[in-house]
Amino acid sequence: MKGQLLKTKILLVCIVFNCACYSQSTLIDVAKYAHPIKIACVGASTVYGANIDNRPLNSFPTQLGRMLGDKWDVHNFGVNSTGILKKGEFPYWNTDAFKAARAFNPDVVLLILGVNDVKPQNWKYKSDFFDNYKEMIGIFRNLPSHPKIYLCREIPVFQDHWGITAKAVNKELDPMKKKLAKEEHLPMIDLYTPMINDSAMFGDGIHPDAEGAGIMAKTVAKTLTGKDFQPVSAIYPGKKSEWFGYDCYDFQYDLLDAKLVLPHSFAQGNPWIWNAYFWNWHPDMERILLSKGFAVFYVNTSDMFGSPEAMNDWNELYNYVTKYYHLNKKVALEGVSRGGLYIYNFAKLYPERISSLYAEAPVCDIKSWPGGVEKSPGDTTEWKKLLKALHLTQEQALQYKGNPIDSLEKLAAYHIPIWHNIGLHDSLAPNEENTFILVNKYVRLGGQIVVYPNTKGKIELHGHHYPIDDPAAAANFIMYNYFKKPDL
Template sequence: MKFTRILFMLLFVLPISYGNAQNEEVIKVACIGNSITFGHGIKDRIKNAYPAQLNRMLGEGYEVRNFGVSGRTLLSKGNSPYIKTEAYTKALDYQPDIVIIKLGTNDSKDFNWIYKADFESDYHNLIESFQNLKSKPSIYLCLAAPVYKKGKKISAEIVTNEVNPKIRGIAKKHRLNLIDLYTPLLDKGDFFPDAIHPNGKGAGEMAKIVYESLTGTPGVLVDQTFPGKKSNWKGFSKYDFEFDGKKAFIVEPTKPLYGKPWVWRARFPGWHTEMDSILLSEGFHIAYLNTNSQFGSPRAVKSWDRFYKYLTKAHDFSDKLALEGVSRGGLFIYNWAKKYPERVSCIYAEAPVLDFTSWPGGFGSGIGSAKDWRILKKEYGFASDAEAKKYTDMPMHGLEKLATAKVPVLHMISLTDSVVPPTENTLPLINKYIALGGIATVVTCTEGKQTLHGHHFPIETPRLGADFIKYYTKKETGPISSSAYHKLRNGLQNSTIKFQHGKKGRVAFLGGSITHNGGWRDSVSNYIQKRFPDTEFEFIEAGLPSTGSTPAAFRMKDDLFKGGPIDLLFEEAAVNDATNGRTDQEQIRAMEGIVRHARYVNPATDIVIMHFVDPGKMKTYRQGKIPAVIQNHEKVAAHYKLPTINLAKEVTDRIDAGEFTWKGDFKNLHPSPFGQGIYANSMISFLEEAWVRPVAEDDKIKSYALPAPLDHFSYDKGELVDIKEAKYNGDWKIIENWEPTDGKATRENFTKVPMLIGEKANDGKLNFNFTGNTVGIAVVAGPDAGIIAYRIDKGKWVELDLLTNWSRSLHLPWFFTLATDLENKKHTLQIKIAQQEDPKRAGNSCRIRYFYTNN
């Protein structure tokens, strides 16, 4: 039946046939490559490197193995050739049906590319080595993924202009399938955090591209909690995978306890599983790593250490765990626990081997195992029995640190056990442990049938073992409730009614880069759509990096209201308002202007103000103070009875409570995916609280009354004005499609757009006539930003330096308010380039994207 299914797939799904795959149980896929294939930089590369994601997508009938090795080159004369790796040898031995080769990125380094003349011949040799296999695999060559940063050893130019063209030519010459991993990943720099290696999302995109190349159909990612093959184990989800070349598995509870407590089994994981079932049902994870033939050796302990770090780092398992060992598993659990007592909450053991001279050595009263004794001596490197007998780093010895750490132990034994006699194992160890001040319990199992010379016996009290582990597992309290950081005030009743009854909604997100970058925004949008599944939504992303409330107040007409009024507005500016040096007055005028302007357009608009976190705000909160910018925004929110979400305080408190760390988890004021999740969870819980009351059929949307303004000069009628409204002479000119030529970064809508530019000091000036009480210029302040002089209504000339703290590395948008508190009438603004000679400056340019006014 399996043969028929695979044959059908080959004939009707895959575009080509795969050697002798019809005769195999599964179609074997070998992924050859460098660190991008390996999964460097991905939090859980075992689960989320592209080969692993591809394996899940292909599903039953396929086995995909990752033979990627970091830093490797295709060139045999390169600094680290792939053909000299153990992974290459293993890939050949694997006898794959499909080979996917993705090499070339590291070859672009200058000290490697000097051998570029050998690239084609070396690639031919690699291809031929797989073509000569008995499995006769189909071979796919991959174009190298884009490189998103210049100036590194890896050259973006060489990858684009030389490496990839050569790979195309090689594929064509050898009539091989070509997978384009370059073009589809262009303009997706967010998937490459270090400019070279994809994150988990980027690897998923790669997997989809490869999947479609193999099957001819679009790929759909398949996510799961842990890596490997998922199956059912006693009603729980089990995941079998390979770790460090060893078989491993994790069994997942239906509802994990907070903090992810876990039990680590050593040897015979299918033996006496009743206790595991109990613990799983009560929220514990079960983990296993197969180091069976290593008898707790130093090499085995190192493997265990790597597995521990993987589970605690990649999957956030608790730093402390319960150890569970059966028979020879005693050697594993005690040797590891002695080395890392701080990681162990308790030890549970059944008929444990604690002295290998007793078993498998057989030098005491028990039944030894000559075969296992030979394996053990080889594993430990013992040249003779005498050398083995002198070895002292066994569980029986060196218990002091474990006892001092008060790690409790529980042994289940049979007094008739003549394979692992308790008189040579459990009893002497327990006596030593108690004498050292350790906590120890021994349960003698006497009921039921005992077999294998008393070594196999029924556990009379599996509940006792489970309760022992539960008792000594540190109870971690749940996370701080987000509701403590939410102020509902007048709530969101209007948007609830509109979305529920009106079946249409416009939701806008206004802010800086944290809003522009998405993550939390995408999660909130998805939640809203699911909350109101029958409603047609338009989600407006109006985040502009590097900007705060002042630019937002003047952008609303262009960026929010062109499609109509807004029903629900999320506004954030606390980070940039403080960082960009906006005064208290500016912060209040801008935030109040945003609120009033939104409600002039739609008096029923619901508005939520969010305070995001940065290190400065955390420091202020820890001093027992409230950051000034949050006080200012809260003053506006309280005046208009608007809801607020104080994520700055929430994140600070969660970090101080030990839930996570800034450096390790949140990473930056531009949050990591973990930090984005913290933001999203808090916002969604806020929305659930705000929308908890059901909407009645006769509920009506009500307009919000506008109180008197806090500041009569608030930017409540702010707007951007086209630069073509200005008159100018001399050096001033409009460049219709301006973009920088120095390679520095830019922001959306501030490059490849019309720009009014002046560069020469005192060579002409511009005049801008406007009506209103406020005027300013939105400029591109790059490395060559200059000094201008300006005046209102032929008043005194005032000089202004356009160079910001960030201009050296970025052409960033910056809003300079030149005058405010003016009479609300007609005025004239004049600007000229100031006479300033400074050899330290890169230039003296003024590039104006917009004027802005408040009328």
């Protein structure tokens, strides 16, 4: 009897010791990093935040970021319906998110792929599961940052849907992932056990709600730090910082980086201006508007050149910020240089949403820049990017009719007021090929447009860069046309 008791004690000590060793092996030492620790959350809908209200605020990666704080930088690279199997219906391999996750060069990778693979149309390729997963692990391991990789056990399936069954997940997928973690010497985060009694958080039996996403975040945060966490409430998404004395929230919407800067107190109706390109370039006008109660919004849709895909993103973001943060249904658009392509395209699609357009050294015809067909030197590298973004051949681009100078009738019919700040010596986006053509067409259609030549400061970059003589003049123009009354 004593011998059996001694064996039991030894066994318990070994179990506790092994758990302690395993726990220690999962911890991240923050002190070893000179920068915020970058976490890439790689997965499908449970990472993306399917069925979660206000996803940028309440998804699992966003909540994890709030819990961990400023010394961590958590990004959401989730894509609905995707799986690890290359021959499957929607391989994660083919997504922009996979490319972005690698470019992020993370310090930590959370792999939460597999649940969509058990669908019958995908699981017939399950013999490739280990090879495909090991290949992805190897790709992340070999990044310059050499990240620490965690494999995550799937959350519970409470109701079979879309070919995903609890039996397949628990009896096949789960043992395979445990075996994979062992073979690849990866720590495994158990997202299953903490949620096994929380079926009420799964509206469709598959996807957790915001509260469930919070449990996932708490579980991961404890694994990484060894500390207990509670959900951190927030009104606005992302990380809070300060921009010229105003609260600025940097957040992620799908794969897009966005900023929302808030005034100390909103003017009546919650007005706002949307900066299309080149954040923090000539910010004086925006600072004036902030002081008058406007919010300033920005999203990085770099290298999309106002394409239909960019406009789809803009439409989603417009709907997001007006729905959840009650910004005015009317917005003033601000476009600098190539930003002109964005604001004119969006205004032509949704003129009823626009209070005014402000453009600075705007590109109004792609043949001018980056095409360089006439006087402008153009830019061959940017031209190639543009052709790709707009899905055009060289010949099609030369006949393109989606420029700001084209199809201005609807803007004129909606009486959209426009302001162009120009430099008289701009040879990169020459006025003769851009603003002056647009002005001539818009005025003939009955449109209202102000052209302000800036002449007082030093000019650079072929005259394309110049100081703004009077930022307050443009700010007053925007305010007047928002409220149709003298400046506030």
